[in-house]
Amino acid sequence: MSKLRQTPSQTVGPFFAYALTPEQYGYDFASIAGGVLAEGDVPGERIRIEGRVLDGKGDVVPDAMIEIWQADGQGRYAHPADPRGSNIAFKGFGRVGTGTDPESRFIFDTIKPGPVDGQQAPHINVIVFMRGLLLHAYTRIYFSDEAEANARDPVLASVPAERRRTLIAIRDEKSDGAIYRLDIHMQGPSETVFFDV
């Protein structure tokens, strides 16, 4: 049977906020997701993830949208394809625009994901959207304090050694929890590794 053609992607454009991230931007419409993934007593280590998106001139991008998808503290995804199920209170999905923070950062308050299988190091899946990107771009966030697991990770191993640092968020210990920082560089010498998922 002949296959149907996949619908072409088009850019998210500059005006997504009132529909996709309305509460963050102050519009009168409910958000399905935001920057806070872990509320209440979800088990796991509370962490913050923050970073900026930079263009080929090194300018900060104030109109990007970042989505993250991650496993819970025990490495389980809230999705039927993961037979283990996950913590009921943890959905694992976050979405923010870079247009409300004074430094144009994306900020997620979440829990550190556990390892999802026997091979991969703990990681967060990331999708980048913005005006000027006709097709979204996939990347990942790994954690600087997981050096041993990172060294065994098959996805990191498929990335040229000198580019792996573009995927590893640096842990900064704070009194009220760790902050991991990682900027996303669309171009340039530190261009982030993007994946063909």
Added chain:
Amino acid sequence: MTESYAPRDWSSQPPYLHPDYKSTVLRAPTRKLIPIRQSLSEVTGPVYGHDRLGALDADLTRNAVKGAEPIGERIVVTGRVLDEDGRPQPNMLIEIWQANAAGRYVHVVDQHPAPLDPNFLGGGRCVTDSEGRYKFYTIKPGAYPWGNHHNAWRPAHIHFSLFGPSLSTRLVTQMYFPGDPLLPFDPIYMGTPADCRELLISRFMLELTEPSFALGYEFDFVLRGRRQTPIE
């Protein structure tokens, strides 16, 4: 053991770098994408069902009214979400956003000096039914100018966002209207490979048109299919 997803058909997708669309020049990744072998991380994805919807979320003609109806031509936009093997995709969240009838977005950074409509937000969402069908009521969006080049105008369009069943099926796109004279001048639309552009154009359907109420447009989405190779 879990199924994985068929690869992205790059021949149907726009390139990252399309210099006619000027914003791509400094924002398009320049290095080759690194292929990922699908794992649980790629074959799972966010699940949103009917429980997350407000009663009027799929009716943009009513979901932001402040005492009067929005101005403009009422339309019905409906169709199915399929995978490339023609299988309907039920229970899939679809989010939309658009300009009002005058071509103005509610977004605060939209500087186009066309009127805002106090009764129209332009955002909505719905979840596909058991046969993969969705349906929105809205107002036909107007064309609007933008700064890409001298006298640049976007053809009328509605933005769509779909997750599909997994992270790998994520799709953000735009739906256009048949016969729009601006299409051949729009670098975003023209960035799509020539033989796939018509996939982005809705069809006017008298059968879907509601008498004395709204014109009917049909638009289907095709997501990546499943394949047999199990994940790692």
